[in-house]
Amino acid sequence: MLTIRRRIFAALAAGGALAALLLVSACSNGGSAATPTSQTGTPAATGTSPAATSSVTPPTNIGKDDKAQVTGAGSTAIFPFLSKIADIYQKDVAKGVSINYQSIGSGGGIAQFTQKTVDFGASDIYLSDKQMQDIGAPVLNVPMIHWAVAVTYNIPNFKSELRFSPSTIAGIWLGNIKKWNDPAIKADNPNVSLPDLPITPMHRSDGSGTTMNFTSFLAGTSPDWKSKVGAGLSVNWPQGPGGKGSEGVTALVKQTAGAIGYVELSYALQNNLPVGAVKNAAGNYVKPTLQSTTDAVAATVATAPADLRFLIVNPPASHPDAYPIGASTWVLLYKDYPASKSSEVKAMVHFFWWAIHDGQKYATSIDYSPMAPDLVKKVEVALKSITVGGQPVLP
Amino acid sequence: MTPALTGADIRGRHLRRRQARDRLMRALLWCSALAAVTPLLLLLMFVVREGLPAFRPSLFTEVPRPLGESGGGVKPAVVGSLIMVGLGTFIGVPIAILAGVYAREYAGSRLATVIRFLIDVLAGVPSITIGLFVYGLLVAPMHTFSGLAGAVALAILIVPTVARVTDEMLALVPRSVREAAYALGVPRWKTIARVVLPSAKVGIATGVVLGVARIAGETAPLLFTALGNRTVSTSLVRPMDALPLRIYVYATGPYRSWHQQAWAASLLLVLLVLGFSLITRLLLRRRAPGPD
Secondary structure (H helix, E strand, O other): OHHHHHHHHHHHHHHHHHHHHHHHHHHHHHHHHHOOOOOOOOOOOOOOOHHHOOOOOOOOOOOOOOOEEEEEEEOOOOHHHHHHHHHHHHHHOOOOEEEEEEEOOHHHHHHHHHHOOOOEEEEOOOOOHHHHHHHOOOEEEEEEEEEEEEEEEEOOOOOOOOEEOHHHHHHHHHOOOOEOOOHHHHHHOOOOOOOOOEOEEOEEOOOOHHHHHHHHHHHHHOHHHHHHOOOOOOOOOOOOOEEOHHHHHHHHHHHOOOEEEEEEHHHHHHOOOOEOEEEOOOOOEEOOOHHHHHHHHHHHHOOOOOOOOOOOEOOOOOOOOOOOEEEEEEEEEEOEEOHHHHHHHHHHHHHHHHHHOHHHHHOHHHOOEOOOHHHHHHHHHHHHOOEEOOEEOOO | OOOOOOHHHHHHHHHHHHHHHHHHHHHHHHHHHHHHHHHHHHHHHHHHHHHHHHOOOHHHHOOOOOOOOOOOOOHHHHHHHHHHHHHHHHHHHHHHHHHHHHHHHHOOHHHHHHHHHHHHHHHHOOHHHHHHHHHHHHHHHHOOOOHHHHHHHHHHHHHHHHHHHHHHHHHHOOHHHHHHHHHOOOOHHHHHHHHHHHHOHHHHHHHHHHHHHHHHOOOHHHHOOOEOOOOOOOOOOOOEOOHHHHHHHHHHOOOHHHHHHHHHHHHHHHHHHHHHHHHHHHHHHHHOOOOO
16 A cells, blocks of 8 residues: 555656646747748748749649648638538548648637748638738738628518618618618518518627628718728627627527628528528629629629739629629738748648639538639639748649 | 413424424425536436437547538547546646645645635636637747647646645644654655545545546637647647537537537537546545555
């Protein structure tokens, strides 16, 4: 018994010492890993202009022999798509690559990308000039997928499909339209009998790309909205309760009779909530669908700048079937990665190369819209400009 | 003779009143006990009802499948939780027990008060704050989320629970036991290691079980340390998955299949914690008797 006790005590002390040692060694490792700052010092700036890159188009399965674990974090909107194609990529193309993407929200994704704790970030809105300055190293905003912001509502025992003009939507969230049988809603829906029920407009309480696209749409169509509220990741909402994340707003709308909210389309569809048709620039009421979102993408990418920072709200009237509140998710990448990250970065860029080509076809099965071919061309140029230790990753 | 109240009568009436009061109080206590246990029973019933449909062996043995394909499991989360809770316990418990021993046996009364106060403060720090602290300590300098960071966060969380219990359990060991040892010429450290600690081991072990149960269910400290992982990863310097993290992500997602897996994973977590505390209790009960 005595020896057993001695052992227990010794084990306790040893465990404590080991724990302390672990902590110390982990810290010192961290210190040494932090010193090389090659990410900020970009050698021989390679421009995004097409001239700087070769015209060779590598095969989409270029990464089939890669071996690495790549970590990314950010947008919840792209999570279902990214995790799906990452699984398929690992199964069918590159067995040795695992892409670990965690949905911590766009804001979190930008923060972790800035801190360089992840290999790539993902955000429902491109980085602002100030954010890019704060990072201090050249970064790329690479669009990956499109989706729609749906206007969803909850009116008990009401089966008809509702239509909204932009001014009606602005009026509801501004608080000027207070009841479902308001003349403005009636004017949008002439053949529908609407109940005398108060409207409760819901919004996102957290900073979100969904809010950015929704408020940009309203600011672009309603001067009243532009002057009183404006557009942004989070705005000064005139009224109404807020929910955290698309799931929070969806839950609020589901629980509240008379509620209206804006969420990523798949949240409304998966929760069997009705979605409204929204009037576009051509004067048509269009429901958010894969096709109408793809139309919106096609209408706006032609004018997309080379830095790929653009919104797909309010497409021009030349596209009569386009849904007016489209959204995109961007993958955030550094233009130059340190040579010590070589295998991860190669595997990551090769994966995205596959994702913008073969990967796009998996989008529609989970209610996302693939990128337009014109846009893919521009994204190719961006991906080809990525270097690791100064050497281009793609041929 | 006028009927006079005899002493026995008075005692009888008094007794009946006391018995009635006793019954009333018993009933109240019984109701309170029931009220305390009801939420737990309801919670267990609810978790079992919602979690059982998706609770299959594949839950343990398969990695998550892509959306749109049925099946798949949470193996990375099970493996990650076991590693991080295990390592966190391994790091935290020795520190906690030694801290508890120091506070009770060595520190002067004033220093002991300070240590106890600090342990209480640590117990009151929100777990998300500990996550952020470890983020600054390990994740940001190492430039990667890691299972190690998750384990360290959990280790910090388990310390106050176990240290406090150790302190309290040692206080329960009678002074006479220590004095008996001293009288035989046993040095102080040996008294603590071989007499005091063994007498308190059941209580301390209960504290460890409580601590493990607490850290096994923590999500917040892992969000910014372990991050999560969709593939089985045993590397301590890579992101690692955990059951609470997986439950959080799946429960807030839009898909029905995710919600089902979140419930099943919750059931798994509850069963793991229950199973662990049951096994520990059985082992301790078997060892406890015997004149050491």
